[in-house]
Amino acid sequence: MEEIEEELLLAREQYEWAMNGQWESLKRFYKYHVSEVFGPMTTKCDTVLHVAGLAGRKDVLDLLIPLIEDKDTLTVENIRGNTPLHEVAASGNLDAAKLLVESSVLSVTIKNHLGETPLYRAAAFGHTNLVQYLATQVGDDTEQHFQRKDQVSILHIAVLGQHFGLSFSLSFSPKPT
Template identity: 35%
Template structure:
């Protein structure tokens, strides 16, 4: 190991920033780069970018469910890793909800259904985030799994999922 943020393997150096770029700019080599990084530096999932995002946040917002599944199959990810949060307190499921990545949301729910009730710093659940962003397919998926629990439908300030949909003018998609 060259330094705390760099992994050396077969004369290939994989830094934290290289792994992040591989997740952001997905190509044929990205999965192998992330695999090597995580297999030689498992704490790499706790390393954050400037907004507190992990590699998993980037895979979720990009909609890369296949990469997430593969990393689970390789035992480089655990259910606990899905609970990582960025500086806003958003989980990987919040990011999938924000960007309308239904495949990622389904995969996350298979692994860690408790994330449905995870709240960010504003008290927004992934369902609230999907309503606010108008991501209908993810909203439908989360709504079916959540039911009508009041605690999940309301943000810290009392705003509800319906408030979020109306305020952002996404109510027609969600009603």
């Protein structure tokens, strides 16, 4: 825990830039400190990729992703098991999602600790266009995206979020056989 506290102190200024919308300062910093991209910025072990993803900041991801040599590291998880794509799914930024998917195909099927895939999270937040896009990226194994660990279905979560248009389209989607 002490190690994480030290890392958070080191990332404090970067976190403040993100929270205050000073994205250009954040981009300048990470452009010259690529090794710190995967360091935690929050107590939930969110990296700059998670923070930018949740904010829907494709411009930040556009800068960072080409700087990262091992694209498999784009599947880095925070304390909740969310990858940057999980966070982008919550933001609803379709262009940012496409960027991450094209950079790291594996992240489409990763489940967080609740058993949610990025597709499931996009439905939970009512992002119809993103749900439609991610559905085209998951391949034939769509069933794993329809329910999380506590048995709450993708349709149920869309209704709970009062995303009735999305829930209507989900209820008429072809079911896997």
